[in-house]
Amino acid sequence: MKSLVLMLCLALLGGCAQADKGAGDLPYRYWRLGFLAPDYMEVWVETADVEDTRGRFFPHMGGGTVSISTPENLEGNAKGWGPRVGWGGGRYVDGADLPKRIFVRWQSLAEPQTYRVTVDIPER
Numbered sequence: 001m002k003s004l005v006l007m008l009c010l011a012l013l014g015g016c017a018q019a020d021k022g023a024g025d026l027p028y029r030y031w032r033l034g035f036l037a038p039d040y041m042e043v044w045v046e047t048a049d050v051e052d053t054r055g056r057f058f059p060h061m062g063g064g065t066v067s068i069s070t071p072e073n074l075e076g077n078a079k080g081w082g083p084r085v086g087w088g089g090g091r092y093v094d095g096a097d098l099p100k101r102i103f104v105r106w107q108s109l110a111e112p113q114t115y116r117v118t119v120d121i122p123e124r
Contacts, residue, residue, distance in 0.1 A: 030094040031092070033092075033093055035088050036089065039069050041068060041108070042065070047103070049061065052098065065089065066106075104117055
């Protein structure tokens with residue numbers, strides 16, 4: 001009998017521990033965090049950290065090189081964005097609610113400088 005009660009308690013506690021793991025009321029399991037840069041402007045993303053609307057933290061959701069374009073015959077314009085902006089390099093954030101805050105730190109490979117930004121996303 002003690003074993004049965006113990007197993008029931010463990011099952012109930014296990015269910016409680018898993019209750020907050022889902023993505024909330026979203027109609028999908030994940031969303032995508034992607035990065036891209038203008039023609040010839042290579043960058044290296046050191047980290048991209050996400051805080052969702054439920055206050056959960058998802059570290060290192062992005063990193064590495066980003067998607068850039070190198071036009072044929074090197075005839076692109078390094079000033080601004082080209083006529084076609086692609087999907088970008090990135091990754092899916094699985095199990096998170098909508099983002100509340102995104103922190104990104106990156107290095108410009110076109111100039112020796114590191115940048116960082118925190119983007120606060122309003123609810124409406």
